[in-house]
Amino acid sequence: MTPKIEISGLRKSFGALTVLRDINLHVEPGQVVALIGPSGSGKSTLLRCINLLVMPNSGHIRVGSDSFSFGPGSKPPAVMQQARFRSSTGMVFQHFNLFPHMTVLQNVMEGPVSVKKMPKAQAVSLAQALLAKVGLSDKVNVFPTTLSGGQKQRVSIARSLAMEPEVMLFDEATSALDPELVGEVLGVIRKLAAEGMTMIIVTHEISFAREVADRVLFMRDGLIVEQGPAREVIGNPKEEATKVFLSHFHTRG
Amino acid sequence: MYQWHFDIVWSYRWLFLNGTAITVGLTISVVFLGLLVGLVAGIAQLSHSAAARWSSWLYIEMFRLTPLLVLLLWVYYALPIMTGIKLDALTSAVMTLTLYGGSFYAEIIRAGIVSIDRGQSEAGLALGMPPGSVMRRIVLPQAIKRMIPPLMNQSIIQFKNTSLVSVLAVPDLLYQGQLVAMETYRALEVYTMIAIIYFIVLLPLTVVVKRAENHLAQSN
Ligand SMILES: Nc1ncnc2c1ncn2[C@@H]1O[C@H](COP(=O)(O)OP(=O)(O)OP(=O)(O)O)[C@@H](O)[C@H]1O
Ligand SMILES: [Mg+2]
Numbered sequence: 428m429t430p431k432i433e434i435s436g437l438r439k440s441f442g443a444l445t446v447l448r449d450i451n452l453h454v455e456p457g458q459v460v461a462l463i464g465p466s467g468s469g470k471s472t473l474l475r476c477i478n479l480l481v482m483p484n485s486g487h488i489r490v491g492s493d494s495f496s497f498g499p500g501s502k503p504p505a506v507m508q509q510a511r512f513r514s515s516t517g518m519v520f521q522h523f524n525l526f527p528h529m530t531v532l533q534n535v536m537e538g539p540v541s542v543k544k545m546p547k548a549q550a551v552s553l554a555q556a557l558l559a560k561v562g563l564s565d566k567v568n569v570f571p572t573t574l575s576g577g578q579k580q581r582v583s584i585a586r587s588l589a590m591e592p593e594v595m596l597f598d599e600a601t602s603a604l605d606p607e608l609v610g611e612v613l614g615v616i617r618k619l620a621a622e623g624m625t626m627i628i629v630t631h632e633i634s635f636a637r638e639v640a641d642r643v644l645f646m647r648d649g650l651i652v653e654q655g656p657a658r659e660v661i662g663n664p665k666e667e668a669t670k671v672f673l674s675h676f677h678t679r680g
Numbered sequence: 681m682y683q684w685h686f687d688i689v690w691s692y693r694w695l696f697l698n699g700t701a702i703t704v705g706l707t708i709s710v711v712f713l714g715l716l717v718g719l720v721a722g723i724a725q726l727s728h729s730a731a732a733r734w735s736s737w738l739y740i741e742m743f744r745l746t747p748l749l750v751l752l753l754w755v756y757y758a759l760p761i762m763t764g765i766k767l768d769a770l771t772s773a774v775m776t777l778t779l780y781g782g783s784f785y786a787e788i789i790r791a792g793i794v795s796i797d798r799g800q801s802e803a804g805l806a807l808g809m810p811p812g813s814v815m816r817r818i819v820l821p822q823a824i825k826r827m828i829p830p831l832m833n834q835s836i837i838q839f840k841n842t843s844l845v846s847v848l849a850v851p852d853l854l855y856q857g858q859l860v861a862m863e864t865y866r867a868l869e870v871y872t873m874i875a876i877i878y879f880i881v882l883l884p885l886t887v888v889v890k891r892a893e894n895h896l897a898q899s900n
Contacts, residue, residue: 480802507810514808524803527822539808541817583803590807 431456431625432477432594433494437486439472448471448649450486454594454642457623461636461657465672466644470629473646477627479509479514491515491593508663514542517587521599523579525571531558531582532567538590550589561615577608584615595619597628600619613639633676637661645669685866688838689873692860699856700877707839710777714838715831717778718785723815725790736786743783749844751776756848773845781838792827793819829893836885840878853877860895 430453437450446469454460460471475481477488485498493512495504504512526534535554541544541626545553558567561581571579580600589594589614597616613635615649619626630636635645636657643660645653645668653666689696743751755776760766767775796819800837804814804855846855861870 466897478806480805510808510810512808513806516806518806520799520803522799524797524799526800526803526818526822528825535818537804538809541813542808574784586803586807 428455428505431458431491432627433487433489434477435487435543437470437473437476437488437497439481440484440622440641441478446649447483448474449622450649450651452507452651452654454625454627456625458641459620459624459626459628459639461640461643462627462629462646463631463636463643463672464549464652468646469649471598472649474518474598474627474629477596478513478518480513480518491532514538515593517590517592517595519583519587519595519600521581523571523576523583523603525579525583525586530568530570531563531574535586538586542590547589553589553668554585557588558582560588560618561585562611564646575608576604577587577611580604580612581615584612584619588619594627595623597626597630599629599631601630602610603630631676633661633673645672647672682868684869685700686869686873687858688864689869692864695856695860696841696853696873696877699851700881702856703839703842704849706774706777706842706845706850706879707835709774710781711835711838713774713778714781714785717782718789721782721796722788722789722793725786726793728781739779740783740786742869743780744787748776748780748841749847751780752844753846769848769850773842773848773850777838777841777845778859780841781834784837785831788830789823790828792823792830795826796822825899826896829896831888831891832885834893836882836889839882839885882900 431508432452432454434453435451435675439447450473452460462473464470472481476483477490479488479495482503483497487497489540491514493515495512497499497503525535527601527678532551532554535557536547536550539550539553540547540590555564555567561584563578563581563585566574566578571582574582584600600616601612604612609632613632614621616628617639628636628640638657640657642654643657644651645660645664645666647668653660653664655668659675660669664673697841707821721736721740724732727733727736739852741790756767756769756772759772793815801811801814804818805811809856810815842852843854845852849855857870857874860869864870
């Protein structure tokens with residue numbers, strides 16, 4: 428089986444600061460990969476490179492049938508090409524970034540209507556179905572400000588799913604939530620995993636990573652230091668850095 | 681004690697009315713045109729293209745930092761000598777006021793756009809929206825709400841600014857008042873009347889701005 432996501436030799440620096448050194452990874456179709464690592468290790472930057480919100484300095488990125496090369500001798504993708512590519516990679520942000528001037532329904536419809544030019548009526552029923560799927564049928568016509576953090580994040584997942592993406596990228600989707608609201612968002616992600624969605628999940632929920640992820644990647648200082656089946660990397664890490672990082676979580680229970 | 685004779689003003693009421701109408705009409709046109717110019721220049725300030733940023737910066741600062749009276753006189757008297765294009769007084773006035781107001785609007789519009797959280801445009805981009813749609817559908821609708829009070833304040837200033845066009849003999853309220861004052865030797869009554877008219881037109885507008893500001897403060 429060819430991987431759904433394939434990344435090789437990816438590098439990124441911001442000025443003098445090198446954030447990604449040499450990233451190589453692949454994700455099989457339907458696989459869930461958890462990306463863990465200390466703050467500043469480059470997890471968000473990697474995720475944002477994968478959907479071109481950040482342009483890498485060099486390396487290759489392939490998602491499905493779209494592939495891009497960066498670095499000397501290769502032209503960065505044009506604006507419209509970037510937009511078309513992003514429409515098939517869903518991204519969920521830590522701070523939700525819902526559109527506050529639109530209702531919940533309009534938030535979810537926005538992608539299909541403005542990018543895919545889907546007829547309004549069709550977009551409404553698609554949005555309603557997705558909101559039902561994340562358990563928010565009763566919030567269709569309210570504005571995002573009236574929602575709890577957990578509800579906002581579920582809307583934002585529905586908004587991404589409305590584009591029918593090939594892969595989903597989650598950047599600390601539960602980090603901004605009160606502890607009692609984390610479960611409802613993880614529940615939705617779990618459901619997507621069961622449906623066979625290909626996903627890369629940046630998370631600090633180590634037990635969730637062990638439960639849902641097929642593979643875990645541990646990043647430090649812009650490198651993937653260790654990777655393997657979730658149970659192995661989390662239960663029995665080989666690298667010292669991974670052990671130290673995970674020990675913070677074990678002591679917390 | 682000075683004997684006020686407002687009955688003289690009353691007998692020239694049609695001139696005052698006509699002048700007020702011209703001042704209001706002039707303001708409406710330069711506010712509308714200035715907003716268009718300001719939108720273009722404000723967005724150009726945020727462009728990826730260095731040429732667009734640089735030229736809009738030059739325009740904005742040139743007009744913001746030159747006194748309006750100097751600009752009006754320059755466009756009317758100096759521009760024709762330099763370019764050979766002679767504009768009539770009204771056209772010069774509208775053009776100058778538009779560009780002058782536009783430079784202030786541009787700053788308000790730029791500041792309004794950058795005040796919107798980056799996460800908003802990132803969310804739009806992540807859905808696959810091209811940058812133009814992100815601006816139109818996500819950023820501007822939110823930014824405009826924040827821009828309305830300062831844009832209205834700037835427009836009130838613009839209303840008062842129009843009085844300067846009287847130096848080019850554009851028949852606005854002040855210019856027509858000057859004619860009446862010269863004819864009647866009743867400068868005190870005439871200029872008092874003009875001040876009152878400006879005040880009466882602007883008072884309701886400032887109330888509206890205040891309301892808009894309060895409304896915005898509450899919704900944040
Ligand atoms: N746009 C940017 N400009 C400059 N530096 C940046 C930018 N984005 C990220 N960085 C820097 O790159 C480094 C890696 O950041 P990144 O957000 O990828 O880390 P992270 O692993 O996601 O951390 P966290 O767990 O805190 O979210 C940090 O030092 C950060 O300050
Ligand atoms: Mg991060």
